[in-house]
Amino acid sequence: MDVLPGISYLFGQLNRALLLPGSHFSLFSLASAFSIGLLVLAVRRYRKGRRIRLRSLLRALFPKRLMLSKSTFADFGYFYFNIFVFGIAFGWAVLSYDAVSRGVGGLLTASFGVMPPAPMPDFVARAIITVLLFLAYELGYWLNHYLSHRIPFLWEFHKVHHSATVLTPLTNFRVHPVYMCIFSNILAVVTGLANGLGDYLLGQSVPQYGLSETNIILVFFIYFYVHLQHTQLWIAFTGWLGHLLMSPAHHQIHHSRNPAHFNKNLGSCLAVWDWMFGTLYVPARDSEKLEFGVEPDREHAHTIRGELIAPFGRAARLLKERLARRAVPVPLAAADRKQAY
Numbered sequence: 001m002d003v004l005p006g007i008s009y010l011f012g013q014l015n016r017a018l019l020l021p022g023s024h025f026s027l028f029s030l031a032s033a034f035s036i037g038l039l040v041l042a043v044r045r046y047r048k049g050r051r052i053r054l055r056s057l058l059r060a061l062f063p064k065r066l067m068l069s070k071s072t073f074a075d076f077g078y079f080y081f082n083i084f085v086f087g088i089a090f091g092w093a094v095l096s097y098d099a100v101s102r103g104v105g106g107l108l109t110a111s112f113g114v115m116p117p118a119p120m121p122d123f124v125a126r127a128i129i130t131v132l133l134f135l136a137y138e139l140g141y142w143l144n145h146y147l148s149h150r151i152p153f154l155w156e157f158h159k160v161h162h163s164a165t166v167l168t169p170l171t172n173f174r175v176h177p178v179y180m181c182i183f184s185n186i187l188a189v190v191t192g193l194a195n196g197l198g199d200y201l202l203g204q205s206v207p208q209y210g211l212s213e214t215n216i217i218l219v220f221f222i223y224f225y226v227h228l229q230h231t232q233l234w235i236a237f238t239g240w241l242g243h244l245l246m247s248p249a250h251h252q253i254h255h256s257r258n259p260a261h262f263n264k265n266l267g268s269c270l271a272v273w274d275w276m277f278g279t280l281y282v283p284a285r286d287s288e289k290l291e292f293g294v295e296p297d298r299e300h301a302h303t304i305r306g307e308l309i310a311p312f313g314r315a316a317r318l319l320k321e322r323l324a325r326r327a328v329p330v331p332l333a334a335a336d337r338k339q340a341y
């Protein structure tokens with residue numbers, strides 16, 4: 001049996017995930033997050049007049065309780081699954097971003113005629129498309145996340161991410177394949193629409209600025225604080241900044257078991273869409289006492305059975321109940337009353 005293709009596939013996937021500088025989980029961005037985390041802790045200790053020792057900083061960043069938790073082991077499982085399995089199984093399901101973009105461009109041209117190229121240097125046009133696509137990415141992320149929290153059927157699949165009882169950067173991977181599939185398609189539609197509209201208004205098709213094909217603004221946030229959103233390190237943007245950017249504390253609030261925090265802070269890097277749609281919760285400057293996880297004591301928590309398979313059963317049951325409710329005939333008198341209003 002020839003195992004070489006399998007081994008080269010495994011290394012290829014690992015290389016894509018960890019070594020491409022624009023990857024969402026590159027070692028470079030992790031090193032950046034680690035350095036920022038260390039710096040924040042050191043400055044806090046310095047201000048309190050405490051001694052700064054690397055050992056105690058590392059212990060604060062990687063507490064044993066977190067590293068040895070069942071939840072973290074499950075996150076490792078999801079990391080493996082998403083890197084090595086998900087890519088092959090569901091790549092076909094993603095709607096073509098290019099097809100949506102071209103479709104929008106064609107529709108606008110057919111409706112309003114050909115747009116002459118905007119009189120501006122190439123780098124300005126590229127900068128405009130880069131900002132537009134980043135905003136569209138954030139909007140698509142917010143929309144998918146909002147639907148996942150509001151529609152019970154979709155929540156069953158997104159709940160997997162919220163079942164983490166401790167947060168580490170690996171929790172990023174704790175997402176169900178069905179969630180990822182819907183997310184990828186919503187993202188393709190929203191960013192495709194934005195690109196089609198942008199190309200039409202600019203009168204030309206220009207590429208965004210990126211690093212290994214990832215939008216450069218998104219890359220900046222990945223290096224800056226996206227990894228720190230899934231940690232226990234309380235870094236809170238408050239005031240006007242807290243209305244613009246989704247700080248690590250914003251996302252920790254999103255994972256909180258406190259009902260006051262449910263369905264809040266659904267954005268990725270920006271807080272503006274949450275602010276605009278009324279789902280923003282700006283965290284306090286000082287750390288709030290938070291507990292993470294949904295039904296943490298339920299059966300088969302943090303196992304393949306509980307996190308990967310069980311959501312299908314629960315979602316199917318919800319769908320069945322919904323269809324059964326629809327099938328119940330409405331009494332005639334009630335139907336008349338409905339029409340009268």
Ligand SMILES: [Zn+2]
Nearest residue numbers: 145149158162
């Ligand atoms: Zn969520």
Ligand SMILES: [Zn+2]
Nearest residue numbers: 161230251255
């Ligand atoms: Zn999260």
